[in-house]
Amino acid sequence: MLNALEVFTTVVVGVMVGVEFSVAFVVNPILGGLPEDAELLGRAHGGRMLGAVMPVWYIGSLVLVAVWAVAGWQHPGAGLVVTAGALLMVSVIMSVLLLVPINDRGKTWTPEDRPEDWKEQASRWDRYHYVRVAIIIAAFALLATALT
Structure with missing residues (x-):
């Protein structure tokens, strides 16, 4: 049963x-190559769509890793799983504090009511997102390593 949990979580x-x-x-690079209004609309739609799914995915992933860490505490690789869980926790905190506020604003923007600095806000979101991607890649690598 633990093996199935490990594989499923990974x-x-x-x-x-x-x-x-x-x-x-x-x-985002594809959207960035579109005319300004199309980029804005694409980012807003993506923000609404992924903004509804990703919180469940991030929290669900964190819960699965926590269950794996507890269930596999006495098994080899437990430290890797705990570290992966800590990284996922950092990604969740980072999301809530840095990315979600920008996304919540951006998903309501239209060409008629966008703020003057919408591109700067989108660029800030992208920079934070690159860091978050690096963090979750590291977490994934640790989980994959813990499987071996």
């Missing part, structure tokens, strides 16, 4: 990493 976190990586390095 897959859930890995898919989350893939989504967030693609947002950072594929989707």
